[in-house]
Amino acid sequence: MKAKAKKILILSYYWPPSGGSGVQRWMYFAKYLKAFGWEPYILTVDETTASYPVLDKSLLSEVNDIPTIRTKTREPLRWYSRLSPGLSNGGIPQGAVSTKTLFGKFTAFIRGNFFIPDARKGWRSFALRAAQKLIAEEGIDRVVTTGPPHSTHWVGAHLQNKYGLKWLVDMRDPWVNIFYNKQLNRTSWAIKMDERQENKILQQADIVITTLAGEFHQYLKSKAPDQQYYAIPNGYDSDLFDSVASESHTKFHLVFTGLLTYNQEYHGVLKVLEQLQHKGSICLSFAGQIQAEIVDEFKSKLQSIQVVDHGYIAHHEAVKLMKSADILLNFIFSGAQKDMISGKILEYIATKKPILSIGDPDSEAGKFVMQGSEAEMIESFNTEEIKQFITRAMINKGQLINNFPNIENWSREALSRRLEDLLLEF
Known part of the structure; x- marks a missing residue:
């Protein structure tokens, strides 16, 4: 008898050509599930109507056969962006909420109290119709919803109710307790409505996965104690890393990739670099979504350091930049120490370059990072330790190797195997 096809529907608002780590998570899961014999189907948004903060068309080649x-x-976010200064691309800056002006406070209030659970909820009706049609045509019996945007999970709940299919919820980031919600001036009514929606999803899903366990799982269990929670972090793609050559920089090279906002404690590193800028030839490279004012601040205070802002670059170019580093910098979001781990951390670790991460060393993320032989999580105020770490790397430029135990277990392929095991439990 022919084995039943393992078909799975993945609903993800973010999908290539959208860029960023949130896209890469399910892009690689889908890639490897297909390689394992599954038939993944992706339901996403037309990029011409989506509110994607950044684009990376190079990622399309990873999923062109899926x-x-x-x-x-319908994007209420676009109306918000027309009201908000500097948002002409139709997107809201990730990881930050501008509340410095009266108008900024007003638009933040609108966002926090009228876009519940989020400003992408206009996609739900379109996604539901398309999902129902696809399930009827293909006989799909497993569905995945990944958030943010957490409004996507509403579609999964409706599909489960109608078809009795198995439903996995992926919470890449926290929902109600995401750190920037504190800046949105939310009313108690809005918070309670958001909590009711979160509780319903957590209680109804068959399985919930996150990128981090620890205190985040404890919080989730307080909402739905009978639910099953599993942590599968973002990994690194060994195929990609093997294909990108490692080229050292002529200067002592510090590299930051990803998202950098005022919600991250970067001032300790900046203070130390001010002190060290005359100690040698130094280059500081930024790549990703970096607030322009922050780049200007670094350039203003580091006159003797070459500060380069590459902007948002293709993923393989970001990996190439990481591999050229003498130190890789990471800044944990303030208020997110216990709930989140940066999507790029495993890629940093895979380079075997020294990692200086700024945050709580006792957090889950801190404990994970510091398994590396040349990796530290240091509080921003502890400038003496930061200085010692950077100085040692400068003295030993090109010689320090950050070995991480059982790094192969954190490849995208290995993590996809863990995901497959959960899916087969259905």
Whole structure:
């Protein structure tokens, strides 16, 4: 008898050509599930109507053989962006909320109290219709919803109710307790409504996965104690890393990639670099979504250091930049120490370059990072330890290797195997 096809529907608002670590998570899961014999189907948004903060068209080549259905959406976010200064691309800056002006406070209030659970909820009706049609045509019996945006999970709940299929919820980031919600001036009514929606999803899903366990799982269990929670972090793609050559920089090279906002404690590193800028030839490279004012601040205070802002670059170019580093910098979001781990951490670790991460060393992320032989998580105020770490790396430029135990267990392929095991439990 022919084995039943292992079909799975993945609903992800963010999908190539959108860029960022949130895209890469399920892009690689889908890639490897297909290699394992599954038939993944992707339901996402048409990029011409989506509110994608950044684009990376190079990622399309990773998923060009995976069936992808793109739908229209209604984006209240676009109305918000027209009201908000500096948001002409139709997106809200990730990881930051501007509340420095009266107008900024007003638009933050609108966002926090009228876009519940989030400003992408206009996609739900389009996604539901497309999902129902696909399930009827293909006989799919497993569905995944990944958030943010957490409004996507509403579609999974409706599909489970109608078809009795198995439903996995992926919470890449926290929902109600995401750190920037504190800046949105939310009313108690809005918070309670958001909590009711979160509780319902947590209680109804068959399985919930996150990128981090620890206190975050304890919080989730307080909402739905009978639920099953599993942590599968973002990994590194060994195929990609093997294909990118490692080229050392002529200067002592510090590299930051990703998202950098005022919600991250970077001032300790900046203070130390001010002190060290005359101690040698130094280059500081930024790549990703970096607030322009922060780059200007570094350039203003580090006159003797070459500060380069590459902007958002293709993923393989970001890996190439990481591999050229003498130190890789990471800044944990303030208020997110216990709930989140940066999507790029495993890629940093895979380079075997020294890692200086700024945050709580006793957090889950801190304990994970410091398994590396040349990796530290240091509080921003502890400038003496930061200085010692950077100085040692400068003295030993090109010689320090950050070995991490059982790094192969954190490859995208290995993590996809862990995901497959959960899916087969259904």
